[in-house]
Structures are given as C-alpha cells and as structure tokens.
Amino acid sequence: MALKRVLFICTHNSARSQMAEGWLRHLAGDRFEVSSAGTQATAVRPLAVRAMAEVGVDISRQESKTLARYLSQPWDYVITVCDQANEACPVFLGGKERLHWSFPDPSQAQGNEERQLAVYRRVRDAIRARIEEELLAR
Numbered sequence: 001m002a003l004k005r006v007l008f009i010c011t012h013n014s015a016r017s018q019m020a021e022g023w024l025r026h027l028a029g030d031r032f033e034v035s036s037a038g039t040q041a042t043a044v045r046p047l048a049v050r051a052m053a054e055v056g057v058d059i060s061r062q063e064s065k066t067l068a069r070y071l072s073q074p075w076d077y078v079i080t081v082c083d084q085a086n087e088a089c090p091v092f093l094g095g096k097e098r099l100h101w102s103f104p105d106p107s108q109a110q111g112n113e114e115r116q117l118a119v120y121r122r123v124r125d126a127i128r129a130r131i132e133e134e135l136l137a138r
Contacts, residue, residue, distance in 0.1 A: 005035075006034045007034075009067065010036070011084045013038030019127050023052075023128050027128070032135070037069070038065070045106075082102065
C-alpha cells in the first residue's frame with residue numbers, strides 16, 4: 001500500500017510547518033510520506049526544535065526549504081498552516097486535496113524566552129490536535 005503524501009506549507013518554513021512535518025512523521029510515519037516547505041526559506045527556529053524535543057519529537061535535522069522543489073510532485077494533501085502562505089500558495093497540479101489550517105505565528109511571541117516558548121508549546125499542541133482530527137482519523 002502506497003503512503004499518502006502530505007506537504008505542509010508556511011511562509012518561512014521555520015516553525016509551524018516544521019512542527020507539523022515532525023508531528024505527522026512521529027505519529028504516523030508508517031502511513032504518510034511528509035514534507036514541509038515555505039514560500040521563502042530561512043532556518044528552523046531553535047524554540048520550535050526545543051518545544052518539539054520536549055514531547056519526544058526531534059526536528060533538529062530538518063531544514064527550511066522553498067516550494068519550488070515540490071511544485072511538480074504529486075500530493076494527497078497540500079496543507080497551508082498560516083494565512084499568508086494560504087494567500088500566496090501556488091496551485092499544485094498534482095495535489096488531490098488542499099487544506100488550510102490557520103495557526104498563530106509563534107515567532108512573533110513577545111517577552112522573555114520562557115514566555116516565547118509557551119507560545120511555541122501552544123501552537124505545537126494545536127498542530128498535533130489538528131493532525132489527529134483531520135489526518136489520522138481518516
């Protein structure tokens with residue numbers, strides 16, 4: 001049986017899409033082939049890596065990538081995880097289903113590192129819940 005292919009997209013591919021990629025691979029890597037990309041590439045945010053490590057998911061070796069490498073590939077699900085990427089997302093001719101999940105940008109969190117990390121944790125947990133509800137329940 002072929003794995004379902006999922007691409008998570010966010011603006012910079014630095015936090016939300018990276019966490020979503022890590023979660024789906026961790027929770028159901030035997031059922032899904034998963035990647036993430038951004039409309040622009042930057043770097044994976046250290047607080048995203050740290051928040052995921054707290055729950056036993058290692059995304060420290062993931063890297064930020066642009067959409068260009070994925071445009072011509074077939075996808076079962078193309079999922080934008082931020083509003084800006086949803087607006088800028090090109091058409092994926094090989095995409096069977098396009099979904100939009102809006103999560104706040106944890107990189108915009110204010111305050112000291114602990115307060116910022118708390119925002120990453122909330123977004124991390126919301127992403128897991130959405131994956132469980134909308135992908136794993138299918």
